[in-house]
Amino acid sequence: MHLFSRRAGALSLLGMQVVSAIDLDLSSTDSIKAAAKTAAQGMVQYYTGNRPGDVPGNLPQPYYWWEAGAMFAALVDYWYFTGDDTYNAITNQALLFQVGPNNDYMPPNQTKTEGNDDQAFWGMAALSAAENRYPNPPPDEPQWLALAQAVFNSQAIRWDNTSCNGGLKWQIFTFNNGYNYKNTISNGCFFNMAARLAVYTGNTTYAEWANKMYDWVSAVGLMSPTYQFFDGTDDTLNCSQLNHIQWSYNAGVFMLGAANMYNFTNGEAIWEERLRGIITGAGVFFNNNVMYEVACETNGKCNVDQRSFKAYLARWMAATMVRAPFTRELLLPLLQTSARAAAQSCTGGSDGQQCGLQWTTGSFDGSVGVGEQMSAMEVIQSNLWDQVPGPVTAERGGISVGDPSAGTGGDQSPVGLDPDDITTGDRVGAGFLTTMVLIGVIGGAWWMVA
Ligand SMILES: *[C@@H]1O[C@H](CO)[C@@H](O)[C@H](O)[C@H]1NC(C)=O
Ligand SMILES: *[C@@H]1O[C@H](CO)[C@@H](O)[C@H](O)[C@H]1NC(C)=O
Ligand SMILES: *[C@@H]1O[C@H](CO)[C@@H](O)[C@H](O)[C@H]1NC(C)=O
Ligand SMILES: *[C@@H]1O[C@H](CO)[C@@H](O)[C@H](O)[C@H]1NC(C)=O
Ligand SMILES: *[C@@H]1O[C@H](CO)[C@@H](O)[C@H](O)[C@H]1NC(C)=O
Numbered sequence: 001m002h003l004f005s006r007r008a009g010a011l012s013l014l015g016m017q018v019v020s021a022i023d024l025d026l027s028s029t030d031s032i033k034a035a036a037k038t039a040a041q042g043m044v045q046y047y048t049g050n051r052p053g054d055v056p057g058n059l060p061q062p063y064y065w066w067e068a069g070a071m072f073a074a075l076v077d078y079w080y081f082t083g084d085d086t087y088n089a090i091t092n093q094a095l096l097f098q099v100g101p102n103n104d105y106m107p108p109n110q111t112k113t114e115g116n117d118d119q120a121f122w123g124m125a126a127l128s129a130a131e132n133r134y135p136n137p138p139p140d141e142p143q144w145l146a147l148a149q150a151v152f153n154s155q156a157i158r159w160d161n162t163s164c165n166g167g168l169k170w171q172i173f174t175f176n177n178g179y180n181y182k183n184t185i186s187n188g189c190f191f192n193m194a195a196r197l198a199v200y201t202g203n204t205t206y207a208e209w210a211n212k213m214y215d216w217v218s219a220v221g222l223m224s225p226t227y228q229f230f231d232g233t234d235d236t237l238n239c240s241q242l243n244h245i246q247w248s249y250n251a252g253v254f255m256l257g258a259a260n261m262y263n264f265t266n267g268e269a270i271w272e273e274r275l276r277g278i279i280t281g282a283g284v285f286f287n288n289n290v291m292y293e294v295a296c297e298t299n300g301k302c303n304v305d306q307r308s309f310k311a312y313l314a315r316w317m318a319a320t321m322v323r324a325p326f327t328r329e330l331l332l333p334l335l336q337t338s339a340r341a342a343a344q345s346c347t348g349g350s351d352g353q354q355c356g357l358q359w360t361t362g363s364f365d366g367s368v369g370v371g372e373q374m375s376a377m378e379v380i381q382s383n384l385w386d387q388v389p390g391p392v393t394a395e396r397g398g399i400s401v402g403d404p405s406a407g408t409g410g411d412q413s414p415v416g417l418d419p420d421d422i423t424t425g426d427r428v429g430a431g432f433l434t435t436m437v438l439i440g441v442i443g444g445a446w447w448m449v450a
Helices: 029-044 065-082 088-097 116-131 144-156 184-201 204-220 248-264 269-285 306-323 325-344 370-387 434-442
Strands: 181-183 232-234
Touching: 029 065, 029 370, 065 088, 065 116, 065 306, 065 370, 088 116, 116 144, 116 184, 144 184, 144 204, 181 184, 184 204, 184 248, 204 248, 248 269, 248 306, 269 306, 269 325, 306 325, 306 370, 325 370
Parallel strands: none
Antiparallel strands: 181 232
């Protein structure tokens, strides 16, 4: 839907007061909250899963299941930052409906496309709920921390050293396209969850896994010595070739993981060095201090998934500032300039408040959707980071009940699914791979900064 006319709202409705654009004054808590609220409304309007006959937790076409998990994580953060519980009911309903029979975010409906990254975006939503002291589900439902542990444990079992000396494959099931790809976001999400679970629970086993994952990503070259994160690598070639495309969420997912390891180790110098490096490396995603998706924004090639990636970099930068306070002077100016630029892009749609994709343009660029709204919302609400109590841990303030052995049952072959039934359309999966490998093969594009 690309129906838009710039500031249409302001020109209509004789004399009625119509707000257009999102006003944002970062020195005012109320202004930030109001701006986040407007962006949230614009995002949630796409959601239909709570309607009778629809499936809770699913976004309509063209949005994949993982992005819905990401959206509910954004709404968990929205409640945390603003105190506005308008969306808690749909968030609870979705996060609990999609847990699957083993309470590990593996619902059978998603088997044909679910990768480790897709599962992790739901797991990280549950983990944010635990960290943010988001209200607990009823006692007879699975609990936030246990859900995150289940996702983590189910993935730890999938650690694959039959090739490339380890790592996680992108896909979970052999019959899905991308089973032979070890991608950075899947491995990064695991690192992120491991480090955060270490901090939340104090259990060193998670920190050992985080170290193991970090070392693997580094050794295989998916993270470069200058802290650039590349998309992924083919394990049938023993990971000897890399797809060098860079995405903002990969930098973000490792940034927050490193911040948590820094915190868990009580400020170890090696983690400070790594975290500083990751922040410097993420400079590729900023233009005049405004966040942008370098690989696809300026060439107009961002797909539906990619239009949401800035949301996660913003989300994880804000959380990084809390777990590793020394990073504030580096990250806060970037969040501020990006939030202001994002708000300026929100003049689209019939209400004059839909947000665009390219914040660097200083105006609305005509691109609208869940990803555009979520990105604007996250970068705006992140500026409330110092107005909230800060994330809890089990020892300090946590209220979510965990289960260290959740998700340790291993993967079963999906019942009632004949791989022959899977169509090419299904095999596109979360869409992280197909087009990207093609682009990677064509190679040499300017944004593949090595
Ligand atoms: C799975 O799909 C069926 C058919 O659309 C639907 O009735 C059911 O609610 C879905 N369950 C989940 C967990 O998505
Ligand atoms: C490979 O993985 C298995 C199972 O996780 C583990 O027992 C083994 O030690 C691993 N080998 C190496 C070389 O890491
Ligand atoms: C595969 O790559 C790993 C490092 O990524 C290396 O240690 C191992 O020796 C390689 N195996 C083969 C068979 O080339
Ligand atoms: C760890 O994080 C807490 C906030 O969650 C912060 O107060 C503390 O200073 C951090 N520790 C270090 C070593 O930065
Ligand atoms: C720590 O985490 C590991 C891995 O999930 C688990 O096996 C172990 O039971 C946990 N230990 C405690 C004390 O909870």
